[in-house]
Amino acid sequence: MNLAMTERRRKLVFANVPVVGGLLLVIGLLYVLSYAPVVRWTRNPSPLVASDGSRFPVYKPLDWLIDNTPARNLLFRWADLWGVGDIFRFNHRWRPTRIPESP
Numbered sequence: 001m002n003l004a005m006t007e008r009r010r011k012l013v014f015a016n017v018p019v020v021g022g023l024l025l026v027i028g029l030l031y032v033l034s035y036a037p038v039v040r041w042t043r044n045p046s047p048l049v050a051s052d053g054s055r056f057p058v059y060k061p062l063d064w065l066i067d068n069t070p071a072r073n074l075l076f077r078w079a080d081l082w083g084v085g086d087i088f089r090f091n092h093r094w095r096p097t098r099i100p101e102s103p
Contacts, residue, residue, distance in 0.1 A: 035059050035075070036082040043084070066092050 038056065066072045072092065079088040 032062060032075075033078065035062050036079040036084055036088070039079070039084045039087060040082045043087075063091070063095060067095055 066075050079085040
């Protein structure tokens with residue numbers, strides 16, 4: 001009986017792995033895609049936000065992606081769709097953690 005219970009429990013755990021993985025993927029995607037709308041909805045009359053990430057510290061990992069990976073181009077295009085691409089580009093240029101782009 002104990003062996004049958006263990007086998008059922010193992011099957012239940014492995015059956016939920018794709019569900020949990022898919023859920024984590026969706027949450028991660030929503031996190032990435034939420035940055036531009038949040039900047040747009042909380043924008044001050046001044047079009048510039050703190051370039052060091054202090055205004056939205058929860059998005060510092062995305063600032064790092066923008067500054068140090070080719071994903072910046074996709075994130076800039078996404079920000080353009082929300083009307084805040086200029087803010088993203090300005091902050092990218094002035095952020096102190098940015099790795100300079102090669103000419």
